[in-house]
Amino acid sequence: MIRRARAGAEEKNPMPLDHIQAAGATIAVRTQGAGPAILCLHATGQGARDYDRFAERMGDRFTVLALDWPGHGDSPAEAAPASAARYAGILAGAVAALGLSRVIVIGNSIGGAAAISYAAAHPDRVRGLVLCDSGGLAPVNLVARLYCRHMARRFARAAAGDRRFPDWFARYYRTILPAPAADWRRDEIVAGGPAVAGILAQAWESFARPQADLRHLVPALAMPVFYAWGRKDRTLRWSWSKAAALKAPNRRVQLFDAGHAAFLEQPDEFDRAFAGFAGACP
Numbered sequence: 001m002i003r004r005a006r007a008g009a010e011e012k013n014p015m016p017l018d019h020i021q022a023a024g025a026t027i028a029v030r031t032q033g034a035g036p037a038i039l040c041l042h043a044t045g046q047g048a049r050d051y052d053r054f055a056e057r058m059g060d061r062f063t064v065l066a067l068d069w070p071g072h073g074d075s076p077a078e079a080a081p082a083s084a085a086r087y088a089g090i091l092a093g094a095v096a097a098l099g100l101s102r103v104i105v106i107g108n109s110i111g112g113a114a115a116i117s118y119a120a121a122h123p124d125r126v127r128g129l130v131l132c133d134s135g136g137l138a139p140v141n142l143v144a145r146l147y148c149r150h151m152a153r154r155f156a157r158a159a160a161g162d163r164r165f166p167d168w169f170a171r172y173y174r175t176i177l178p179a180p181a182a183d184w185r186r187d188e189i190v191a192g193g194p195a196v197a198g199i200l201a202q203a204w205e206s207f208a209r210p211q212a213d214l215r216h217l218v219p220a221l222a223m224p225v226f227y228a229w230g231r232k233d234r235t236l237r238w239s240w241s242k243a244a245a246l247k248a249p250n251r252r253v254q255l256f257d258a259g260h261a262a263f264l265e266q267p268d269e270f271d272r273a274f275a276g277f278a279g280a281c282p
Contacts, residue, residue, distance in 0.1 A: 015048075015055055015066070017074060022093030028074035029098065030066045033059030036127075036278075037103045040066040041091065041111025043260065044082060044203040045196045046189055047073035050108070054263050057271055062104075062278070067094055069111075071199045082199045083206035084113035084135055084214075091118045095125060104278060106130040108261050109236070110203055113214060120217040128224045128281035130274065133233050133260045135207065136214030137241035145208040152204035158197035169193040175234055179258055179265030215244035225251040226277040228270060230258035252277065 015030035030048045032055040040051040048066035055064035069087055071077035080086050091114050095103065104127050107115030112134025119126040131137075138144065158165035170190045177186045206212060225248040229238045238255060245251065254273050258265035263274075 015052055015064075019074075020094060020097040022091075022097050023089040025070050025078045025080075025090055025093075026076050027070070027090060027094055028068040029094070030055070030068075031063065032056065033061070033063045035060075035062045037063045037065060037100050038278075039091075039095070039098075039100065039103050039105050040064065041087070041105065041107040041115055042066070042069065042072070043109030043111060044069070045072075045193065045200045046108075046185075047192075049073060049188065050185060050261065050264060051106075053267065054271075057267070058274075061275075065098065065100075067091075069199075071196060077199075081202040081206070082110075083203065083209075083211075084110050084117065085206075085211055087111070087114035088117035088121075091115070092122065095122075101125060102127040104128040104130065104281060106132065106263070107134055108132040108263075110135050112136065113212070116214050116217055116221070119223060120220045123220070123222055126223050128226065128277065129221060130226045130228060130277065131245075132228045132262060133230055133236045134227075134241070135236065136212060137218070137244040138236065139215070139240070140208065140210060140213045148204050148208035152201050152208070155197045155201035155204060158194065159201055165194060165197065166190075176260045177265060178232055181267055182259075182261065182264040185264055215247075218244050218247045219249070221248045222250065224277065224281050226273070227251065227253045228262045228273060229253070229255050230260055230262050230265065231255050232257070232259045235260060 015032045018029045042050045048068045051066040068075035105115045112131040113136035116136050119129050173186050173190050256262035256266045263270045
């Protein structure tokens with residue numbers, strides 16, 4: 001069931017907002033445009049707002065839907081901890097609740113990992129898969145586990161009230177989204193950082209577990225797959241994920257002059273690449 005919610009100020013919520021029930025969670029969904037469906041999944045600590053301007057640019061050709069994961073944006077928090085596996089379950093529930101049959105899925109970071117799991121399990125429902133600096137493709141080795149647990153502890157301290165966190169988080173996000181085109185969204189994410197620090201701690205802890213390694217699923221991704229990766233991404237470097245990514249049978253790769261989200265940082269270049277990919281999807 002979809003429940004219509006009253007949006008906030010037009011400047012803050014330009015995309016119409018609904019709420020759905022998906023896998024036991026209440027999920028906010030922003031929708032704009034008309035045409036074939038694109039379902040957009042954001043990184044932990046960010047939100048569906050990431051895709052507002054993409055939806056404005058694509059709305060004359062596509063119906064763009066963007067989810068807020070639990071505890072992000074306009075979705076209430078839930079008891080279940082954040083992880084790609086949990087988000088894949090929510091994604092499955094959302095696709096069913098929205099009545100989507102053949103959809104292009106764009107997934108960024110943990111959203112990409114959730115999209116990989118969903119697409120491997122439901123290939124008949126995914127027309128194409130766009131993975132933007134996706135989780136799940138790099139080995140979960142000792143170095144990765146140590147780094148992820150270090151980040152989890154840092155965000156756990158922030159959730160407990162670390163007063164140094166806002167300044168650190170602002171510096172951190174200048175490395176995550178370094179391009180000027182993303183300034184508008186980076187400022188919003190940084191301002192909301194303390195509210196989602198606990199969820200970020202959960203997500204980073206989940207990245208250190210063996211279940212976060214989804215490399216074995218890639219050969220089963222029979223649909224067209226587009227890897228849109230930022231050359232400047234320090235968190236998920238393309239070189240760490242390349243070997244697994246190239247095992248997708250029907251893939252294309254483009255590297256952008258961006259950090260963690262090319263659609264925010266290099267919008268014109270990303271739009272051109274996406275339009276070419278979507279046009280080639282069956």
